[in-house]
Amino acid sequence: MPYPLDAAAVRSWCGLALEALGRERERIDAINVYPVADGDTGTNLYLTLESAARAVEAAFDGHTSAGTAPCLADAIGAMAHGALIGARGNSGTIVAQLLRGMTEVLAAGDGSADALRQALRRAAASTYEAVAHPVEGTVLTVATAAAAAAEQAAAGAAWGVGAAEVARAAHEGARTALQATPGQLAVLGRAGVVDAGGCGLVALLGALADALSGEVSATPVVVRADAPLPEAAGCEVAGRAAADGRGDPEGPAFEVIYLLEAGDAAVARLRTRLDGLGDSLVVVGGDGLWNVHVHVDDAGAAVEAGIEAGRPYRVRITHFGGVTRAKEPAMTARAVVAVVPGPGLAGLCAEAGATPVAVRPGEPPASGELVQAIRQAHAREVMLLPNDADLRHTAAAAAEQARTEGVRVALIPTRSAVQGIAALAVHEPGRSFDEDVVAMTAAAGATRYAELAVAERQSWTMAGVCQAGDVLGLIDGDVVVIGSDLTRIATAVLDRMLSAGGEMVTLVLGADAPDGLAERLERHVRARHLAVDTVVYEGGQHAAPLLIGVE
Missing domain, CATH: 3.30.1180 (Hypothetical Protein Tm841; Chain: A;domain 3)
Structure with missing residues (x-):
């Protein structure tokens, strides 16, 4: 039987979406060729929804302890906020904006079919507002098609059409639009795949339809190409990511993401500044809190622009060097992953070739975040610099997990960022791993x-x-x-x-x-x-x- 669009439905939606993206994560990663073929769109979407789901659970726990029940506005607001603060990558940032757009409508507390129709329309429009240079054949196109299908279904609300039917129509509209993306974006057509971000959105909308209808739909979306990929739950892609290199082989070297506390006027100036520095610019959020995503050659300049605009934190900088295939990014011989306490140090580490994990006071990184940074380094050997005595156990757990995945990890015992700077200064990828470990450890210990x-x-x-x-x-x-x-x-x-x-x-x-x-x-x-x-x-x-x- 259909369920109402209320707080419980949002909670169910989060759980079902997380399950679907968990099943599809590796397959979506495998077809990721645009805007950068770095093979992480599925992982980024999963981590974004994981943050959203945690926020919804926290909202329920808070109301339970207070002896009250959450309303639709509480739940959908928590989901959007959790996605905003945990958004990863280009697609994760766009999905966070989609959820925020839905919240702007559903926060009024009306879970009717018409409200869902308006929410999906607002969500699609908000993504175009957030992306500096929208491109068709991407998740934006899929979101717009979903909204259009929802509009058509909601027109029958007077004849008893409910929110479940609107959600199912949106899912079907998204699936149909996803099949057309290879013909809209050349890089997808050459690779014989659908848009990875759009594939994730289909999974998300399918989970919403399942949460409201109480029925699980397993109908796959098929896009024909030369060589079939294994079936992805809800997104069977007949083809494989065969494009060599990035969508743009001459594109920027770094992906920079950070949360930013700033006013609207400062963010408007920041958009202009970052648009001149790079591409794939997406700025989402509002009410003083924003998530900034951009691809640039000068990572330090992108972070400095954020400092000028307000207070950036949770800075993540990923180097695209070595990305040569969508399914399996080329492995570099050795990389350095460093935890740093501020955006300036994050930019410094990135310029030195390290993968920084920037943290905010009181919010130390979890071992999973360090493991993800190690994975994103795409290296066979990794030097991990915790740069904080209190992180030694967390870093050790991350190193152990990465080792089970076949990465050789050395934990350099840095207890401060200045020791990390000293260790990074003597890092030499050309010498043997053990010699490099000894030199970096000695430099840190001598500081x-x-x-x-x-x-x-x-x-x-x-x-x-x-x-x-x-x-x-x-x-x-x-x-x-x-x-x-x-x-x-x-x-x-x-x-x-x-x-x-x-x-x-x-x-x-x-x-x-x-x-x-x-x-x-x-x-x-x-x-x-x-x-x-x-x-x-x-x-x-x-x-x-x-x-x-x-x-």
Whole structure:
């Protein structure tokens, strides 16, 4: 029997969508040829929906603990927000915008057939607004066809047509449009495959129809080509991704994604700036929180543009180097994956050829996120730099998981980002794996590290009692000096560290570092410690206004 479009249906939709994308993930990855043949569209869509499903479950748990029941607006809003903050890749970002578009209509609490029709129409329109240069034959086309089919079905609402019938019509319209995508986009036609993102949307809409109808439809979509692929649940593709290289072999080298806290005017300027830097630009969100996706050659510039617009975090930068086949991206010999605390450091690592995993204070990466970064590096050998003593167990679990997948992983014991910088500086892919591990480990171990932090509350430390708002100077994780002036605490920490000798000082400025701090510290080092060089980086981290390394 049909079910109403309510909070329970949204919860069921999330679960069914996650199951469908879980079954199809590898097959969708295999047909991913546009906009970049990096073989991860299915994985990105799965991770995006996984985040959405977690958010919906959290909404239900919150209402249960409060003794209330969630409404449709609560559930669909949680789903859209979860997708926004967890969106991965080009297709995942677009799906997040689709869900946000649906939320704009369904948040009114009306789960009728007509409301679903309006929601699907708004969802399709919103994706075109989010994509800088829309291309037909993609998930955008499939979404528009789904909305048109829903419109036609909803016209019969006066004769008893319900939301389930509208959802099923949207699914069928999407399936039909998906079959036509090889004839609309040349790169798909050459490869003999349908659009991977569109295939994921068909799975998502099929799950919605199943959640509302209570019936599971297993009718596959068939696109004929030369050599058949194994059947994908809900998306049987007769063909395989045979295109060599990316959709555009001369395209940008990096994919940059980050969440951004910023106002509408700043985001409008950011769109213009990023559009001039690269392509595949998608900016989704609103109400002060955005998800930014772009392909660029200058990853650092893309991150810096975000810093100028507002506060970027959860920065993910993926290097497209070595991508030569859609199904199996070419494996590089060796790669480095580094956890970094700020967008500036993420850009620095990316420019050095590493895959950065940027994190926000209080939101450390899970082992699964590190495993995904290792996979995206497409390397047979990976150096993993946790750059945080508290992440050693998480990083070890990720390394162990990656090893079971055939990747040789070395966990470099970096306890701070400055140790990670030192290790990355001596990384040499040309030498043997073991020699590289030894050199990077030695460089990290030879770098003493310190940081300045601001106390959040009164506490006992090794240097005495601190009050909320005090500046703390920590060396190797221990508080050694407490004061009220950041510059004085920084110079005291530097003097303590350099008293044991040193040739190089590395200063990594946080987002809240006061103007002129680096210049004052550089002058201090020149005056008090002869023959010691200083290098400064704009790290952009929020947890610590200053990180210090001494080699």
